[in-house]
Amino acid sequence: MSELFKDLSQAIYDGDAEKAVELAKSGIDAGVKPNELIDNGGVDGLERLGTAFNEMEAFLPELMLGGEAMKAMLDYLMPFMAKDDSSSAGTIVVGTAQGDLHDIGLNLVATQLAVAGFKVVNLGTDITVKEYIAEAKKNDADIIGISSLMTSSAYYQEELLKRMIQEGIRDNYKVVVGGGPITPQWTKDIGADGYARTAVQAVDLCKRVMTEDLSEALIIE
Amino acid sequence: MASVKKIVQMMERVKDGPACTTADWDYKIVPGTVREMLKKYDLAKTYNPETPVNQDMELADRFFEAGLELAATIGLHCTDTETQIIFSKEEILEALRDAPSELVLGVGKDRRILKSRGVEDKVEPLYCTSLSIQIDEELYIPLVQGLVGRPNIDILQGPSIDTVFGIPAFADSPFETAAGLREAKLRAEALWRAGRPDMPQMCLSSSTTHFAFLSGYPMIHRPENPAIGIALQPAELKTNYSNFHKVLMVAGYGGILRSGVTSMIGGYSGPQEGTVIANIASDILQFALLGADISNSSMYDVRKNSACCRNALWAMSMSVQATSRNTHTILDKIINQSAGPCTKDILYTNMAGLVTTGVSGMELTTGPRSAGGAKRNHITPLEAYFSADVFKASAKLSLEEANELVLYGLTKYEDTVDNQPAGKSFYDCYDIDTLQPSDEWKRMDDEVREDLRNRGLSI
Known part of the structure; x- marks a missing residue:
């Protein structure tokens, strides 16, 4: 064998x-x-x-x-x-926020998550808030991952969370954020579930938000 | 700069090019062809860690031939149309011949000549500051006033804003359009206060997509002082429609086009040797695709998030030397590093990067990229002045002297190059009213300058 x-x-x-x-x-x-x-x-x-x-x-x-x-x-x-009564680590839809075309960091994160046994739906770059929500529903996701290399795109991270609250689906998904200008404080301010600085740390983050009962945003840096 | 007609004809060629998916381009065509070039020109494993500033000109010429063949073999990929744009070798060589070797920028006392340089060229290169680091909107005028406060700063790019009158400037929306208008107004005010309203400008910093560019560029461009338009491609050896919006704008207004993208060591083109080939191809294809005036194809190592680690310095020196020796084109490569203001790390890393590219023949650089461009308000005028002085002083060095200086610089930061200190923000190490650095920051600058002067750098 x-x-x-x-x-x-x-x-x-x-x-x-x-x-x-x-x-x-x-x-x-x-x-x-x-x-x-x-x-x-x-x-x-x-x-x-x-x-x-x-x-x-x-x-x-x-x-x-x-x-x-x-x-x-x-x-x-x-x-x-x-x-076999086994299960994957979870399903995550990932992409970069609207207006952000940088794909290398995103692809590294997607690959690392796949390595760790997550079912990864990589939406690619320049993804609108509506698309994130539609894809999360369609794929019965556990986690939505939204990254941005620029603050002007990072605003859509906050918009995503606002929209989820408006639609009454905030508790259906964990939302994790990342990207160059994203900070722990921003993560907490917008009400996301977690932040990781690197692709490797993103795996630990996603595993923990799936399994732990977190009372505040989980920050890994 | 190409005419609008030529750009439109090129767009049609892009649209109707051979079909090619982005996945095929990324996983097969680019890495496969780069590997072929490495083998054909016997370039694999030629990286020499002892010479971060390459000393072997025959090797540089071989890299150029490989880059030219890569460009003529695969051309570029458009991510919107999922097509390939193929150029013949003759077409590329004609575009390189047609590219400008000299550009006149600015007006009056701020007039500058941006002139093609060669390896060990004694003509001083030009310095453009800063990169588009995000800052608070209310900081824009004093910071830019400070950044252009010395004449060794030749061109203004300036930081970026992500709010407009305090309201978030959402990318790819009318808020971004408003950010372009706002940045143009703030620029004019800052330059007027600095007494340099006619200095050359590169724009637009707050343009996440094309919207801010479309609104702000016409406000900055003047026929007597043409603005340099920043048109960043989406990735190495790729283009997209968003970039063509900007290019058309520059062509229509008769401006100066600076186009390019960063090549990543460890990325789609593989090791440093493969990335050099792809970077050369990226540079020369900006002229073939868009009739660019300046190519801005930088490099860095994706593992270390730095252009100042040893292998990336070597790669930059090789790429600049190759293109400088074989064309008269104007290049602008950015020194990517992650140290921030009020640290000696930023000074030594910028010295290493700028000496490497300056002595290798680069005409222009834009920087500094303080704190890797990732920390809000982490940029000050002092590191810009330092970088400009170093870049210009590189014109007095030989390749051998430059290599010694760079090896010395590496001893100061190499062990921590992938995790450099972010330093302090403008608020924390500058007096915003007097535009003077804190004693601590000034002392660091003085000490590093003295150290480098003692090692032969004329700053």
């Missing part, structure tokens, strides 16, 4: 979505539990990619392709996970 995990890890590392799904299928056929395939194969591959990224052996395209391969494998495994 360790050979299967090794091959699966390599398929994720190589960003080969087709092979990752094929190997996951053979694992399921052989009776391996989905969460074992994810933890010992997929997550291992992405963790190796993360190390390679930090050591200048892999770069953003490889990281993104690895994330895509992981997503394809998770999509395949999802129906079996229900039978």
Whole structure:
């Protein structure tokens, strides 16, 4: 079985979505539990990619392709996970606020969250408040993540929360914020559930807002 | 600057170009072709940490050839139309020949000549301040008045505002349009108070999308003192419709176009060597796509959020040298770093970045990017004056002397380059009424200047 995990890890590392799904299928056929395939194969591959990224052996395209391969494998495994009584870490819709076209930080966060087992719906850049809410409803999300590299776009973080209160859906979703000019104070002022400074910290943030009973905004910096 | 007609023709070419998804562009076309160029020109693993200021001119020329071939092979991608814009090598070379080698900016005592430079060029480069760091609206006039308070500041870009009369300036909305109008008015007032109403201007800082630009640019541009329009592309080797709005505006008014984008080491083009190739291609494609007057394609390492880590310095020196030696185009690369005002870190990191690019042949820089541009009100005139002096002094250095200075600078900040101190805000280290730095900040500036003078920098 360790050979299967090794091959699966390599398929994720190589960003080969087709092979990752094929190997996951053979694992399921052989009776391996989905969460074992994810933890010992997929997550291992992405963790190796993360190390390679930090050591200048892999770069953003490889990281993104690895994330895509992981997503394809998770999509395949999802129906079996229900039978196995396992569940993903949660569903998050992420994007940058209206007017903000910067995608690299967003893509890093989306990839890190996928690595950690979240189902990530990456909406991309320049997303309106209406689109965030519509996509959160459509995907039955647990968390909405909204980032901005500029304060003039960050205002839409506050608008999103206001709109959710107006529509009576504020308690349906956790809202986490991030981006260069975003501060802990801003996070608290607008009533968001949490803030993280880096992509890696965003994973810890999302895990904790999903599981902890927080009385105030969770700040990780 | 290209005519409106040429820009419109280019837009049609963009719209009707070969289909290409952004995902294919990011994951396959850019990284794949960059890898091919690295192999074909034998450029992989050529980074030399001992020479953050590159000393090998044959290598720089090889990088230029690779960048030119990359540009002529894949061209650019438009994210709105999801198409590719292909240029022939001849077309690119013609655009480079047509690019201006000299621009006359400003009027009267503030007239400046922005002239093409080469490696180790003795002509002093020009300094534009500052980057579009967000500040409180009420701070705009005193801060800008201070920023342009010395003649070594050649061009004003200035900080940005994100409120209009205290009301949030929502991006991509009429509030942003209002911010453009407001910034233009505040600029005029600040320059009048500083006694420099005719100095060259680069604009517009508060333009998150194109709306503030469309409203503010016509208020700043004058036929006798054409404004430099900032048209930032969405990402490396990409363009979009929002940028074309700005470009058309500049072309229509007869202004000066500065266009480009930041290349990220570790990003889509891979390691520092790949990023140098993509950065060269980004620079030269600004001239082919838009008939730009100035290319503004900066670089930094995405892992360290800095252009002043050792490998990024090397990459910037290589890219500037390559383009300076092989074209007469005018380049403006920004020194990205994350230290803020009232720290010695910002002075040493800016010194390293500006000496690297200045001696390599860069004509213009815009800065400083105090506190990485991420901290509100974290910018003061003092680091702008320091940076301008250093950049101009780089014209007196040889490549070897510059390398020694940069290696020394690295000893001061390299260990903490990815987590530099944000320092203090304008409120906390400047007297806003007298526009003088605090004793603490002034002392730091004096000490670093003396240290660098002792090491051969004429500031």
